[in-house]
Amino acid sequence: MNARGGTAGWPLARVLPLVSVALVAAPALVGGAYSLAASVGVVGAGAADAAWSDGWRVLLTPETWRSLAWTAITSAIATLIALATAVFIGVRLRSSPMGRWLAVAPIAVPHVAAALAAILLLGQSGLVSRLAVGVGLTSVPADFPALAYNASAVALIATMAWKEFPFLALTVLAVLDTRGSALEESAQTLGATRIQAFRRITWPLLWRGVAPAVIAVYAFLLGTYEMPALLGPSDPVPFPVLTLERSTDPDLQRRGEAHVLALTALAATLALVAVHQRLRAASGDGD
Amino acid sequence: MSKTHSTAARLVCAAMAVTAGGACGRSDLRSTAAADMHALVMASWDSVVAQARGTSVVWRMWRGDPSINAYVDGWVAPRLRERFGIQLDAVEGQGAEIVNALVTEREAGRSRGVASLLWINGETFAQLRAEHLLAGPWAGRLPNGSCVDSASSYVARDFEQDPAGYESPWGTVQFALIFDTARTPHPPRSVEELSRWIRAHPGRFTHDQGFTGITFLKGVMYAVGGGVQRFQGGFSEARYLEGRDSLFDWLRALTPDFWRAGRTYPPDVAAMHRMFANGEIDFTMSHNHNEVATKVAQGVLPPTARALLLREGTIANTHFVGIPFNAPNPAGAMVVADFLLSPEAQAEKMRPDRWGDGTVCAPIRVAGDWRNAFSDSARHRLALPADSLRRYARPEIAPEYHARLLADWRRIFRRAGS
Numbered sequence: 001m002n003a004r005g006g007t008a009g010w011p012l013a014r015v016l017p018l019v020s021v022a023l024v025a026a027p028a029l030v031g032g033a034y035s036l037a038a039s040v041g042v043v044g045a046g047a048a049d050a051a052w053s054d055g056w057r058v059l060l061t062p063e064t065w066r067s068l069a070w071t072a073i074t075s076a077i078a079t080l081i082a083l084a085t086a087v088f089i090g091v092r093l094r095s096s097p098m099g100r101w102l103a104v105a106p107i108a109v110p111h112v113a114a115a116l117a118a119i120l121l122l123g124q125s126g127l128v129s130r131l132a133v134g135v136g137l138t139s140v141p142a143d144f145p146a147l148a149y150n151a152s153a154v155a156l157i158a159t160m161a162w163k164e165f166p167f168l169a170l171t172v173l174a175v176l177d178t179r180g181s182a183l184e185e186s187a188q189t190l191g192a193t194r195i196q197a198f199r200r201i202t203w204p205l206l207w208r209g210v211a212p213a214v215i216a217v218y219a220f221l222l223g224t225y226e227m228p229a230l231l232g233p234s235d236p237v238p239f240p241v242l243t244l245e246r247s248t249d250p251d252l253q254r255r256g257e258a259h260v261l262a263l264t265a266l267a268a269t270l271a272l273v274a275v276h277q278r279l280r281a282a283s284g285d286g287d
Numbered sequence: 288m289s290k291t292h293s294t295a296a297r298l299v300c301a302a303m304a305v306t307a308g309g310a311c312g313r314s315d316l317r318s319t320a321a322a323d324m325h326a327l328v329m330a331s332w333d334s335v336v337a338q339a340r341g342t343s344v345v346w347r348m349w350r351g352d353p354s355i356n357a358y359v360d361g362w363v364a365p366r367l368r369e370r371f372g373i374q375l376d377a378v379e380g381q382g383a384e385i386v387n388a389l390v391t392e393r394e395a396g397r398s399r400g401v402a403s404l405l406w407i408n409g410e411t412f413a414q415l416r417a418e419h420l421l422a423g424p425w426a427g428r429l430p431n432g433s434c435v436d437s438a439s440s441y442v443a444r445d446f447e448q449d450p451a452g453y454e455s456p457w458g459t460v461q462f463a464l465i466f467d468t469a470r471t472p473h474p475p476r477s478v479e480e481l482s483r484w485i486r487a488h489p490g491r492f493t494h495d496q497g498f499t500g501i502t503f504l505k506g507v508m509y510a511v512g513g514g515v516q517r518f519q520g521g522f523s524e525a526r527y528l529e530g531r532d533s534l535f536d537w538l539r540a541l542t543p544d545f546w547r548a549g550r551t552y553p554p555d556v557a558a559m560h561r562m563f564a565n566g567e568i569d570f571t572m573s574h575n576h577n578e579v580a581t582k583v584a585q586g587v588l589p590p591t592a593r594a595l596l597l598r599e600g601t602i603a604n605t606h607f608v609g610i611p612f613n614a615p616n617p618a619g620a621m622v623v624a625d626f627l628l629s630p631e632a633q634a635e636k637m638r639p640d641r642w643g644d645g646t647v648c649a650p651i652r653v654a655g656d657w658r659n660a661f662s663d664s665a666r667h668r669l670a671l672p673a674d675s676l677r678r679y680a681r682p683e684i685a686p687e688y689h690a691r692l693l694a695d696w697r698r699i700f701r702r703a704g705s
Contacts, residue, residue: 045390045418063702119558125565141567142490149551149558234496234552234701248383250410250690252417255387 032266039259046252055256059264064242068264071228071239074153075221078160083214085165090172091202103169106162114159115230122147122155148231156231163227164217168210175209176202215276219269239265324422324610327617332430338618340372345615346608346623347380347388348406351557354581358642362635363627371622378402382411382498389420389611400613403620408606409446410686412454415609422610424452425621431628436649442605446683447521454607455624458636459645460575461603461676462502463594470591471569477598478510482537485544491569493546495553496701499574501693502602506681508534508692510599515681522687531695538700552701560587576676577643580669584640594671600681605647630657637664645676 038044040052058064086103093099106114121127129144138144148155183205187197228238237245243265247258327335344367350356356377364375378401380388385405392400407415415421426432435456436442442456450456466474475481485492494500509515512530542549546568553559556573563571564587573579573594582588608627610620626632630653633646650658665673 043394045386045414063698119561123562123565123567125562125567141565146547149553150547151551229554230558232554233550234554235550237701247387250383250414250686250693252386252414 028266032263035259035262035266039256039263041256044259045255047256050253050256054253055260058246058257058260063237064261064264066236067239067242068268070151070236071222072268074157074238075160075218078157078164078221079214079218081157081161082165082168082217083210085161086168086172086210087203087206089165089169090176090206091198094173094176100173103173104166107166109163111163111224111226112230114163115227118155118159118231119148122158124148149233151233151236153232156227159227159231160221160224164221168213168217171210171213172206175206179205211279212276215272215279219272222268222272223265321422321612324425324617327621328425328428332428335428335618336371336622339616339622342372342616342619343374343376344404344619344623345402346375346377346404346406346620347385347402348377349381350377350379352578352581352642353585354642355644358636362641363623363632366632367623367626371626373619373622375623381406383414385411386414386418386420389415389613390418392613393420398613399615400611401615402611403614403616404623405609405611406457406606407454407609408604409683410689412445412450412607412609413448413686415611416448416453420612421453422612422614422617423454425610425617426450426452426455426624429455429621429625429628431625431630434628434630434633434648434652436647436652438649440682441603441680442647444682445605445607446686446689447519448686450607454609455628456605456647457608457624457627458633459603459605459647461596461645461680462499462506462574462601463572463576463579463596463671465563465571465573465579465588465592465594466569467563467589468591468593469589470566474595475597476595478507478537481597482541485541488569489544490546490548492544493549493552493559493568494572495555495559496697497555499556499572500552501689501696502574503572504534504538504696505684505689505692506597506600506602507537509602509681510597511537515600515684518684518688519682522685527688527691531692534692535695535699542700549700563592564588575643576645576671577639577667577669580639580643580667581641583669593669596671596675596679598679600679602683603676603680604683630654630660634660634664637661639665639667639670643667643670 034043038047039055041047041050041054042052089099089103093103109117119126123129124144124146125141126148129138129141132138132144133141183201184197187201188194192200223240225240225244229241229244232238232241239261243258243261246254246261249255249258327338330338346359348359359375359377364377367373367375380402385402385407388402389400405415412421432455441459443450445454464474475484481492494503508530509518512518512533518526518530546553546562553562556571559568559571560582562568571588576594576596579588579592579594583590583592608620608624610617610624614620628648630648633648634657636642636644637646646661648661650661653661662673
């Protein structure tokens with residue numbers, strides 16, 4: 001960046017970005033600082049009777065780690081499915097206006113609505129289960145496999161993937177649009193199969209473009225509340241649900257635990273940002 | 288410990304004051320609000336009403352039921368506007384959320400908060416009082432308070448706590464199971480019959496993980512743990528552990544025959560209503576004995592759904608309205624609370640096709656016409672008869688029982704599937 005008024009002491013062009021970065025970071029910094037203070041019982045409801053370490057004891061319970069691991073795994077599976085769908089649509093349907101339209105349609109559906117629709121569709125007494133009875137696959141709806149409210153989380157993963165793939169598809173389409181298909185075409189002219197062309201040319205170029213979006217989607221799914229609250233199991237408790245449970249626990253002295261869990265989620269997200277930075281550096285794209 | 292606490296708290300307050308433009312000083316905030324409240328309570332009621340005219344009142348309340356919202360927004364609000372010139376804005380916020388919001392407002396130094404009225408009871412009242420977040424006492428000042436059935440232990444006590452004028456009663460509800468006469472023509476009528484029914488119908492019964500589910504379990508704890516009187520008179524660790532163990536024995540014998548073998552539980556009663564209506568389970572439950580009437584009218588539950596009370600009794604309680612310590616408009620809040628207690632507002636609220644919420648007024652203490660309106664309001668083909676409600680009502684016990692039962696149930700039963 002080359003500011004024109006460089007000798008004027010406080011060049012606007014240099015200060016403005018700093019101000020905007022500070023504005024963007026302020027809520028996270030203030031929130032993080034507050035949670036840190038609340039986690040050691042300095043502020044917050046019930047703080048007066050709590051010892052500083054009460055909240056942090058939540059990190060010693062296996063429930064916390066089971067919950068975090070379960071959320072990390074289901075979110076990862078959903079992210080991968082969303083990515084695969086986005087890449088498929090981007091590569092195969094990019095020249096079709098209809099395909100492009102389909103790829104972004106779910107963006108307009110709120111997460112809560114998507115989750116409720118998933119219950120009506122995939123719940124054990126939902127539409128699919130009733131159709132299965134109708135065509136004689138099962139005799140009663142209860143014979144249909146449980147897809148919602150259970151640890152294998154098929155309905156939850158499907159909903160998360162369905163809600164997130166359009167965001168990735170938009171990124172994939174944007175990356176593909178900026179560089180046309182000349183490279184793949186020449187590769188195929190030189191005898192590469194379509195799969196080889198995809199693997200050796202399209203994917204490596206695509207990955208550099210979409211990696212930040214994939215990390216953003218994963219970070220979002222780790223922290224999102226509505227979908228796991230409506231579709232998730234009661235054991236393990238999805239991590240965002242566990243956090244809110246502690247924050248509304250009838251025992252005021254457990255508020256500190258909610259803040260420790262929130263800080264844990266923040267640490268997980270920061271770790272993802274670090275991974276992202278490494279990825280960029282490794283691909284020689286660091287700036 | 289407490290000294291380091293307060294020093295550190297002051298540091299955090301100072302840091303927050305710089306960023307949020309507020310100022311800390313709990314005691315200052317409280318004394319200003321207390322002085323305002325004191326002046327209001329000493330003033331004549333006419334001057335309270337005059338102060339309230341032309342103001343608006345933000346009411347933080349649970350907004351999860353369309354019938355309740357319709358009563359508040361479509362019936363109460365227009366009347367407050369016409370008669371008192373008060374603009375009522377009901378906003379979402381319940382239980383622990385209210386406590387968290389008020390604690391945050393206090394720490395940010397907001398001597399004028401957002402809400403002037405809160406819908407609360409039980410553990411929320413206990414937490415708000417423990418954190419000194421309620422203004423008062425003021426409830427004894429309301430003219431319509433003369434109708435309140437103060438002789439009833441259900442109305443005069445809130446989970447065994449003395450409201451002490453810091454909250455004003457609004458309505459009463461009683462826990463009920465909901466079944467479908469088309470599917471279950473002969474439903475169980477006692478805890479023992481329910482146990483047998485669950486064993487004979489595996490996968491068709493469950494309870495939710497929220498407030499209603501824990502209230503159901505607490506009711507069973509009364510039944511299998513020697514009756515409610517064992518748990519009355521404040522929280523007792525020893526009696527809690529005995530009651531809990533009897534309840535958990537009952538559960539251990541039955542959860543294998545619960546929905547999904549007790550490996551998972553529905554998140555809330557809304558999910559249970561949905562599963563019940565879809566035929567996935569045969570019972571749902573409600574904290575309100577008349578919810579079945581409003582939910583049938585809304586089409587959420589099938590027309591053949593009915594409420595039932597178990598013979599061992601079901602938990603009845605009263606819900607209240609309170610005024611927060613930093614209410615921007617305590618005069619307006621008092622006028623609203625008073626209107627909510629008027630026989631007219633109480634009778635309308637009782638209608639099962641409206642909300643079906645029980646009254647906190649003693650019929651004997653309201654004028655004759657209204658007494659008839661009360662009994663008319665309670666009449667509905669889906670409503671449970673008033674004398675059975677009275678006969679099977681059991682009081683709430685100290686809020687610690689609920690908190691402990693919730694924590695222990697989560698730790699032991701919610702994890703049972705793993």
